[in-house]
Amino acid sequence: MGQFFYRLYPNVRVKFSLILRTPGIALTKEIPKEKLIEQLDHAMSLSVTNSEIHYLRGTDEYGARMFNEDYLNFLKCLRLCAYHLKYVGDKIILEFCCDWKAVTYWETIAMAIVSELRHREILLQMSRGERDAVFATGTIRLMEKIRILKKNPQVTFSDFGTRRRFMRSWQRYVIEILKEELPKEQFKGTSNTQLAMELDLMPTGTNAHEPVMVLSAIMGQNGNDEGLLQAQQTFLDEWWKMYGYGMSIFLPDTYGTESFLRHLDPGMAAAWKGFRGDSGDPVWEGELWCAFYKRHGIDSRTKLMIPSDGLTLPVMIELERHFRNRLHVSDGWGSDLTNDLGIKALSLIAKPMEADGNPTVKLSNNPAKALGPELEVERYKRVHQYHKHRRIECKF
């Protein structure tokens, strides 16, 4: 995504905000402001190392020479842009506003910092024995997952849990243990490129909602509904042009999977590897796709589904079983993998809010997850005929 924004949209300005979706949490009381400032400032002092550039240049898992030298040079010189932080009542207001090509890197970093600081504070208030019990809980749950995974070798997954990890050190520990315990056909890799490099794992991941949200805001500005509707397709075409088959995983739910499939060219669906299911009932999502593939004579058994929405191991096992011999399922496992030590995790997100001054909108397959100003949400629903969507209830 970084290269995509850098090469195609170098002059777009984007504002990101941190949003806490868990009710009843007073983050300002949980995380001392000076500690948050210290960590955000530290992140701004960092830059990509030469070894990391060197490693990225060698990336060929998704096609030869994935990153061009212009982009690698840009990345080498990149520093994170300034942040805007305010503590207002119970709420932490944390915003990042600068060029899209630079601001995009804040998402994962800001979320991981907030998550880690919160857990550090919780641990500080515990006795030594209580602290030890937290990590003991994490270890036991991890080993129990591994025991079940060994009995279910057909369930395969990647670590997608960087943003909401308990702590940096804990994620690393989890990944190290998974690598030692499971074959690489089952534990396929991690979306944390640094860990992939250091622990010799496959760097994995797919694109986020961000590109379509930003392109829709820009192409749909000044009430241009046609441009708004066109944005999704524009993104798909440009993404394919840049990366081809290697990175061809649809993320269909930005404005609802049904709207997405209504406009999807069957030729494109036949060419792309598969899709990620990031909201709504994953069984419903997979069934929609199976029906689409069937309707257009595409063999769904050659296609990959990557569920990634709040997965737990029972859901992963059930999804594989449900779609066996119809879709190949491989999971993007997040918080439940890297933040499962008995302390309730936050539902924290960091999303683009504005692009060149226009508000962004995300609908998703779950109406409760809709993001954006109310009037714009209504407009997007109308343009994407979102009302036609079936009621979605999660089975699990």
Add this chain to the structure above:
Amino acid sequence: MGQFFYRLYPNVRVKFSLILRTPGIALTKEIPKEKLIEQLDHAMSLSVTNSEIHYLRGTDEYGARMFNEDYLNFLKCLRLCAYHLKYVGDKIILEFCCDWKAVTYWETIAMAIVSELRHREILLQMSRGERDAVFATGTIRLMEKIRILKKNPQVTFSDFGTRRRFMRSWQRYVIEILKEELPKEQFKGTSNTQLAMELDLMPTGTNAHEPVMVLSAIMGQNGNDEGLLQAQQTFLDEWWKMYGYGMSIFLPDTYGTESFLRHLDPGMAAAWKGFRGDSGDPVWEGELWCAFYKRHGIDSRTKLMIPSDGLTLPVMIELERHFRNRLHVSDGWGSDLTNDLGIKALSLIAKPMEADGNPTVKLSNNPAKALGPELEVERYKRVHQYHKHRRIECKF
């Protein structure tokens, strides 16, 4: 070198041997055979990781795409070949015999294993206090070197000390401290590519005597003296063709620097970056080159000299001073950097002994360092007119 052998000489068979040049040492009494077997077997179980291949693919410090995919695939599948080990009286006989493209990797690894095992045994016989004093000595000597280097920022160097390091962990510690203490204009990098990757340093190094020794043995077989004389030039032409300017450092002393310069094409000397001085008096070596450059109208101030023969800091300071404004000097610092803890280091080497059944020879600028069967050494001296060489005495 690995890629060079793989791509140009895939079918040559080479025998490497470990040779101890320090007299009066009974290595068989110092290193238990079963421990040596354990480590050599372990080395044979290792392979290059995907992350390392990924990093190597990204190498562009010496020109874009230095390693091609064929070679990277070969490296990915490579395992170290079998070894032949015998304990005979005081002597350890350790030999490696297989395809050149595979056997070449044993040199550094075998030497580092022998060096580390010897030091482990020495430490095991010490009391805890004595052991602590060894590492304290190493730390104090390292910090004293750094103090002097800070006063002499004009002295620049790379770590060339992997083969003869005290221990793997000690080399890493030394390199970490150097990186923290010195600017990267002064501490330029390390020839240990793994450490370069992990510690974000420049991977450095130049070719060894090995290619010219092996090519001379092959091209000079069956008494072909003309082929023997031609081997050096053949190597230079092929090396330049493969790597160009990036890797263009002459190693002139395989059969004596004077013989080398007698045959060196001035156009080639003008094009190449510089030379490494690995035997004999480095002042004499540098003066020979300055005279050569001057005679052919080449500005020696644009040329790089890399002294690498048993360097110590006083020699490095003196060499820089002596050639200031005439040659750019940057040192390849070995044992004195990574194995200076008060325990006398061995003069251990691992060299090719035979190529396709023909004995190899190295003369060097120091007659005491000559390697090979007596009759062949005499033949090489005759062909390379080695008797014309001036008497060499080391000034330091």
